[in-house]
Amino acid sequence: MLVLGEVLTSLLPTSAAVPADAAQRMLGLTAGAPVIRSDRPISYVVSPERLEGVDCQVPAALDRGVRGIGTVATRAVLTGGHAFQASARTVAERSRYSRRVLWSHYLARPGTLQIIGRYQEEAMAAAFLAGAPKPSGLDLTPIAERTAIRARSGVQLARKVAVPSDRITLRWAALLGAGEEELHFRVDSPLHRTVRIATSACDLADVVTLCESLALHDWLLTTLEAILSRAPLTGPSEGAVVDRIQPAVDHLLHLWTPGFRLSRGARDLWDRLDRLAGFDHQWHTSVNRIRDHMAVSTLRERDRPGVPR
Structure with missing residues (x-):
């Protein structure tokens, strides 16, 4: 199984740490859905996942005819009341159809991107990590950014940054069920990193948490x-x-x-x-x-x- 994801990590624009109760209200992005909260060893609050629909070209080496239709799952994470992350990911899988079908088909598979055209996991992972998305291609950054904006609008912030810092993007691709355990981390630029993972010991939730943790600690x-x-x-x-x-x-x-x-x-x-x-x-x-x-x-x-x- 191929998973494509991205994590945006930055400092919340406030001079003091957001209390856990306020953070829980801040990250309540979906009515009726629970917010995950942990107070040990430090405050850690995770929003429920939201879905955003996409219909785009998917990077796949030299094959330009690969199309992806489905949904991207996105969430926000606040650690210690200061470190703020917006995360987006989708599972890429081969479509049974050669054309777009009713949207209810894609909604029944949340967080999944149905691939129409040549489906090659290794080539798709490498192309996704290789460079900036094309205008009509799969781009997880604006999806994560919209989640970040929605979360930050849910609480009144002081707008005074406690520590000068930049936002860092970590783009990742994971092959789940792979035989050999691998994790390759690369610093592409001062504000951009890429990670390629192959594992049979982790499920989807494990890999998402690992990439968010790696993004957080690299940013720190x-x-x-x-x-x-x-x-x-x-x-x-x-x-x-x-x-x-x-x-x-x-x-x-x-x-x-x-x-x-x-x-x-x-x-x-x-x-x-x-x-x-x-x-x-x-x-x-x-x-x-x-x-x-x-x-x-x-x-x-x-x-x-x-x-x-």
Whole structure:
């Protein structure tokens, strides 16, 4: 089974973390559908899925006659009251028909894209990850963006960003039921990543959660490194440097929780990637640099003439 997805990760535009109760109201995107909420180890709120219909060309290597009709499932996730994600995904499967049929047929298969034309999973996954979508092609970004806009409109935000950061897009393709376990992560640009997964140990829900978790932790690491590059930990003004890195301490450091909410199979994939890419090592190295610098700054301030001990 081939699954195509995309995750947009950014910082919610507010100066303070959104309380879990407010986040639950914010992500109640579908009347009568439950919002998933967890308060341990940190606040984690997930909206119910919404469906959006599509009828488009599907990237499939050199074959331009591949058409996809169906629905895309999309949801929003808020972690720690600050890290906001909009996620979209669809399962691509071969259609039994050579033409478009009644829309009720597609609604009966939520989150599924029926492929009319040549259906080759490997080629379709590679083409989906290869480049920007064409105007008439499958594009999950605006679908995820509409979900993000709808979620953010459900709560009054301060519109004051706590930490300077960029939105990062992670596009992913997963082959479920594949024989060999694989996860390939690639940084295509400062604001775009691609992930290719092959697994027989994870189901659809596991893979969606894994990709959202990977997107979150890559965004956290990228944002923290950007803060450190803008505020080097040496300089003539200790107080100014501390002021610049303090928001990261207040709003980002506690969000690093890799492995939580992942199934055993998904956690094995994360651990395999981490051994190669060193996400966890790089994160803790950066955090220790920040904390050591702030400790030294505190000692220097204490020893400054005229400051009572």
